[in-house]
Amino acid sequence: MAEAGGMERSKLDNPEKHGAGTGTLGKALAVLEAVAMADRPQRFTDILQSVGQPRGTLHRLLGHLVDEGLLVQRQDLSYEPGLRLLKLAYRSWSGSRFRDIAEPYLLRLHDLTGETVHLGVLQETEIIYVDKVESRQTVRMSSQIGKASPAYCTGVGKAALSSLPPDELRRITARMEFRPFTARTHRSAAALLAEIEEIRRDGHAFDREEHEAEICCVAAPIAVQEHDLVAGVSVTGPSYRVSMAQLAIWAKDVRKAAAEIAEEVRIRLGPGRGER
Amino acid sequence: MAEAGGMERSKLDNPEKHGAGTGTLGKALAVLEAVAMADRPQRFTDILQSVGQPRGTLHRLLGHLVDEGLLVQRQDLSYEPGLRLLKLAYRSWSGSRFRDIAEPYLLRLHDLTGETVHLGVLQETEIIYVDKVESRQTVRMSSQIGKASPAYCTGVGKAALSSLPPDELRRITARMEFRPFTARTHRSAAALLAEIEEIRRDGHAFDREEHEAEICCVAAPIAVQEHDLVAGVSVTGPSYRVSMAQLAIWAKDVRKAAAEIAEEVRIRLGPGRGER
DNA sequence: GATCGTTGTTCCGCTATCTGGAACGGCGTC
DNA sequence: GACGCCGTTCCAGATAGCGGAACAACGATC
Numbered sequence: 001m002a003e004a005g006g007m008e009r010s011k012l013d014n015p016e017k018h019g020a021g022t023g024t025l026g027k028a029l030a031v032l033e034a035v036a037m038a039d040r041p042q043r044f045t046d047i048l049q050s051v052g053q054p055r056g057t058l059h060r061l062l063g064h065l066v067d068e069g070l071l072v073q074r075q076d077l078s079y080e081p082g083l084r085l086l087k088l089a090y091r092s093w094s095g096s097r098f099r100d101i102a103e104p105y106l107l108r109l110h111d112l113t114g115e116t117v118h119l120g121v122l123q124e125t126e127i128i129y130v131d132k133v134e135s136r137q138t139v140r141m142s143s144q145i146g147k148a149s150p151a152y153c154t155g156v157g158k159a160a161l162s163s164l165p166p167d168e169l170r171r172i173t174a175r176m177e178f179r180p181f182t183a184r185t186h187r188s189a190a191a192l193l194a195e196i197e198e199i200r201r202d203g204h205a206f207d208r209e210e211h212e213a214e215i216c217c218v219a220a221p222i223a224v225q226e227h228d229l230v231a232g233v234s235v236t237g238p239s240y241r242v243s244m245a246q247l248a249i250w251a252k253d254v255r256k257a258a259a260e261i262a263e264e265v266r267i268r269l270g271p272g273r274g275e276r
Numbered sequence: 277m278a279e280a281g282g283m284e285r286s287k288l289d290n291p292e293k294h295g296a297g298t299g300t301l302g303k304a305l306a307v308l309e310a311v312a313m314a315d316r317p318q319r320f321t322d323i324l325q326s327v328g329q330p331r332g333t334l335h336r337l338l339g340h341l342v343d344e345g346l347l348v349q350r351q352d353l354s355y356e357p358g359l360r361l362l363k364l365a366y367r368s369w370s371g372s373r374f375r376d377i378a379e380p381y382l383l384r385l386h387d388l389t390g391e392t393v394h395l396g397v398l399q400e401t402e403i404i405y406v407d408k409v410e411s412r413q414t415v416r417m418s419s420q421i422g423k424a425s426p427a428y429c430t431g432v433g434k435a436a437l438s439s440l441p442p443d444e445l446r447r448i449t450a451r452m453e454f455r456p457f458t459a460r461t462h463r464s465a466a467a468l469l470a471e472i473e474e475i476r477r478d479g480h481a482f483d484r485e486e487h488e489a490e491i492c493c494v495a496a497p498i499a500v501q502e503h504d505l506v507a508g509v510s511v512t513g514p515s516y517r518v519s520m521a522q523l524a525i526w527a528k529d530v531r532k533a534a535a536e537i538a539e540e541v542r543i544r545l546g547p548g549r550g551e552r
Numbered sequence: 553g554a555t556c557g558t559t560g561t562t563c564c565g566c567t568a569t570c571t572g573g574a575a576c577g578g579c580g581t582c
Numbered sequence: 583g584a585c586g587c588c589g590t591t592c593c594a595g596a597t598a599g600c601g602g603a604a605c606a607a608c609g610a611t612c
Contacts, residue, residue, distance in 0.1 A: 036364050083397060
């Protein structure tokens with residue numbers, strides 16, 4: 001529908017997120033996402049209201065998604081994500097050159113601190129975790145690879161944001177919705193931008209229980225312009241075990257790791273070549 | 277447009293894998309898969325020959341995939357998987373009730389044996405790993421969640437196959453391509469079926485370096501008909517450390533874990549309810 | 553136990569969207 | 583400077599998607 005122009009492809013122009021539904025594929029993905037993001041199996045009607053799509057259309061769409069193995073329909077008629085998604089994602093994850101390069105540095109950082117280490121990539125207003133190293137005893141390994149968290153209240157997120165050029169930063173912060181997860185979460189773009197100024201100066205960012213209570217971290221930005229890569233590393237721990245003073249001490253190690261990763265990315269993936 | 281029947285949706289009816297390309301969505305996914313499965317960034321021409329699609333069509337398809345964030349086009353014009361895939365998969369993985377239920381049993385099995393524990397689900401001729409518990413020092417955690425391996429040469433795969441009804445088993449084995457990974461890999465459906473007969477009797481399966489040299493395992497099937505779930509658990513180790521005798525001893529623990537998981541799945545996800 | 557409301561499925565004419573052969577422009581090579 | 587390769591763009595034609603509306607199967611409600 002819309003989409004008159006012709007020139008511009010999709011760099012960053014569409015004001016909506018995806019989800020709206022460019023063409024047939026877009027609609028199908030909107031449905032897939034609606035099902036994947038829900039935390040319980042979705043029945044036809046559930047989906048019907050989350051994506052505003054006529055019944056007939058939705059029905060066919062779901063049929064196709066099931067045919068393709070992206071969704072599975074259970075005998076109680078509800079839908080849930082299929083395994084094909086996992087398989088597809090695995091290949092894209094395991095083939096990521098960036099993750100691969102960063103890994104040893106993450107391990108080193110973990111050995112040094114004994115705390116959980118995250119690697120995340122900025123994607124619009126969210127950061128998506130692409131790797132994680134944590135101690136055996138904690139919750140569950142890798143439980144959040146692929147997880148998306150808001151950028152404005154996470155260490156990696158804020159660090160990554162701090163490496164953006166001013167106009168890009170403005171564009172992105174403008175689209176944020178400042179949801180107060182804890183008492184300390186930023187509630188406005190102004191507050192966030194002020195802190196980002198500091199972060200830019202210091203070279204590292206803190207998360208002072210802004211996303212989850214009792215959880216804090218230090219993070220540093222990894223930015224490689226030549227590859228459109230805006231990311232961050234962090235060391236995270238529970239407040240009772242890790243003081244802000246301790247985090248401040250680790251800050252330089254995190255910065256160093258970030259710098260080394262960025263450097264190696266630049267070397268190993270020369271300008272002509274590519275990120276993967 | 278085939279799909280005359282009416283009742284059955286896509287249980288297992290289409291003779292082709294996916295990939296061929298049912299409708300528009302199918303074609304788009306075939307392209308996505310071609311890029312995701314390749315181990316380096318794909319240029320337009322590369323993709324052109326892997327999916328047999330006219331230039332014009334392919335070009336538009338790629339455009340849409342990029343618009344949707346499923347692919348990213350780099351400045352050297354090559355394509356690679358985008359992060360949206362990872363995000364989508366994360367949600368589907370973390371929301372899986374099955375994985376969640378199985379987890380404690382996997383951990384217990386790991387504590388008992390000290391070796392790597394896998395949880396995999398059968399998907400046609402492949403098994404897809406949905407969880408993994410391994411010792412800290414080994415390679416990398418979770419490095420193969422979402423990985424797809426052939427069913428005929430893995431412990432979990434063979435165990436899962438052994439729980440299928442005969443006709444279903446025949447249908448699936450008929451579609452397998454017996455690639456000899458090691459000297460001990462089954463080379464024919466006949467050989468595989470013979471072993472499956474034994475497995476069905478014993479209640480557990482061994483992988484005697486059939487997929488990778490120096491790697492072997494014991495596995496047991498987890499099958500819950502009411503939920504169309506055909507899966508398996510396994511304990512895996514390197515031959516130099518884990519003897520076949522040792523595996524035989526662990527067999528009963530693996531069987532027990534499998535039985536308990538199946539039981540809890542049945543209880544927690546009562547018939548009317550659902551898997552997720 | 554008849555009626556109404558809800559939920560999933562099917563139908564079918566309409567047209568938007570996808571289709572794909574062909575032509576175009578940019579680059580590097582011989 | 584001509585040739586060949588590669589990515590992109592165009593456009594008439596037709597397929598596949600579209601979606602309003604009718605239908606069937608339950609389950610509540612009175």
